[in-house]
Amino acid sequence: MGLSLSFAQGVFAPPRIAFLLCALTFSQMSSAENAWRLAQGGDIYTKAMAAYQGGDYSLAAQLFEQAEVETPGTTEALLYAGRSFVRLQLYEKAEQAFREYVRKNPASSAGYYLLGYVLNRENKPRESLEIYTKAASLAPPTADDLKIVALNYVLLNANADAIHWLQRAVQMDPQNKDAWYYLGRAYYTEARLPDARAAFEKVLELDPRNAKAENNIGLIYESSAKPEDALAAYRNAIAWQEGSGRPSEQPYLNLGNLLITLEQPAEAIAPLETAVALAGTNPQCRLRLGTAYLRLGRLQEAQTQLEESVRLDPEDASAHYQLGRYYKQVHQMEAAKAEFAKVANIQSRALEKQKASVPK
Numbered sequence: 554m555g556l557s558l559s560f561a562q563g564v565f566a567p568p569r570i571a572f573l574l575c576a577l578t579f580s581q582m583s584s585a586e587n588a589w590r591l592a593q594g595g596d597i598y599t600k601a602m603a604a605y606q607g608g609d610y611s612l613a614a615q616l617f618e619q620a621e622v623e624t625p626g627t628t629e630a631l632l633y634a635g636r637s638f639v640r641l642q643l644y645e646k647a648e649q650a651f652r653e654y655v656r657k658n659p660a661s662s663a664g665y666y667l668l669g670y671v672l673n674r675e676n677k678p679r680e681s682l683e684i685y686t687k688a689a690s691l692a693p694p695t696a697d698d699l700k701i702v703a704l705n706y707v708l709l710n711a712n713a714d715a716i717h718w719l720q721r722a723v724q725m726d727p728q729n730k731d732a733w734y735y736l737g738r739a740y741y742t743e744a745r746l747p748d749a750r751a752a753f754e755k756v757l758e759l760d761p762r763n764a765k766a767e768n769n770i771g772l773i774y775e776s777s778a779k780p781e782d783a784l785a786a787y788r789n790a791i792a793w794q795e796g797s798g799r800p801s802e803q804p805y806l807n808l809g810n811l812l813i814t815l816e817q818p819a820e821a822i823a824p825l826e827t828a829v830a831l832a833g834t835n836p837q838c839r840l841r842l843g844t845a846y847l848r849l850g851r852l853q854e855a856q857t858q859l860e861e862s863v864r865l866d867p868e869d870a871s872a873h874y875q876l877g878r879y880y881k882q883v884h885q886m887e888a889a890k891a892e893f894a895k896v897a898n899i900q901s902r903a904l905e906k907q908k909a910s911v912p913k
Contacts, residue, residue, distance in 0.1 A: 635654060
């Protein structure tokens with residue numbers, strides 16, 4: 554089943570990762586204030602641990618690296634330096650630290666599991682799977698480890714393998730809402746809509762106002778030709794993420810897109826403008842907003858959004874088609890022909906690629 558994993562017989566950080574990142578020898582220190590007080594004295598490693606406990610991951614990383622230089626191999630400095638870099642989302646630096654750590658500590662399952670996680674975050678799924686195989690030979694995987702294994706298979710477009718490991722993850726830990734969510738997404742990709750809905754409903758059972766799960770239930774309703782239910786689900790998702798520090802553009806995008814499909818472009822403008830405000834580099838947000846503007850005759854605004862969409866994703870035939878419609882509407886016929894020619898070219902190349910992928 555895909556790449557061979559040693560535990561095959563027996564992927565927002567996951568709980569195991571969170572535990573590995575947070576586990577400290579300074580458990581008696583309950584606040585950043587205490588950590589800072591401890592940092593005023595002691596050796597460099599003690600100061601680094603205090604900075605880590607206090608949430609100053611940039612300082613912690615610097616001090617852990619210094620500690621490793623001063624007393625190489627005598628502390629967990631490299632491991633904690635890597636953890637600090639993960640907190641800072643500096644995954645390349647984290648990878649370097651973890652690789653050096655496992656080189657010096659080849660029996661450390663924690664080091665390998667953290668390295669596997671970082672490689673997944675760096676979009677290196679094959680390398681990540683190899684490291685998880687090594688980690689599993691040292692210590693049994695948790696449900697969250699299996700989740701990351703599954704997300705590696707998603708990156709490899711091996712959806713059946715992803716489903717297998719996500720099913721194993723939720724069997725191991727039925728309360729793991731993230732694993733249920735990703736399982737729902739994998740089912741949805743395979744058009745297994747009843748299974749996908751059941752998985753997302755499980756997420757909502759565990760987390761009743763989970764906006765991502767509700768948004769995906771909206772997608773299932775839309776795929777099942779239940780537009781009114783889909784609209785309600787998208788609006789629920791929008792309401793549930795209000796006040797979130799990092800709201801997603803997806804329910805706004807899906808709501809606006811469905812309203813366009815239902816011939817309600819005027820109502821689509823507000824959610825699509827919000828989607829663009831949240832994710833201005835998402836070409837689909839620009840495309841849908843430009844399409845709505847075009848339907849309403851707001852031509853200058855349509856041009857701005859559609860041209861930005863094709864700039865962000867030059868291989869999107871739909872965006873070139875809508876831009877061609879705009880040029881045709883404003884009587885720029887040569888420009889329109891050029892856009893329609895790009896549509897034909899993109900579709901032709903996609904067809905040739907599809908033919909080439911079919912086994913002979």
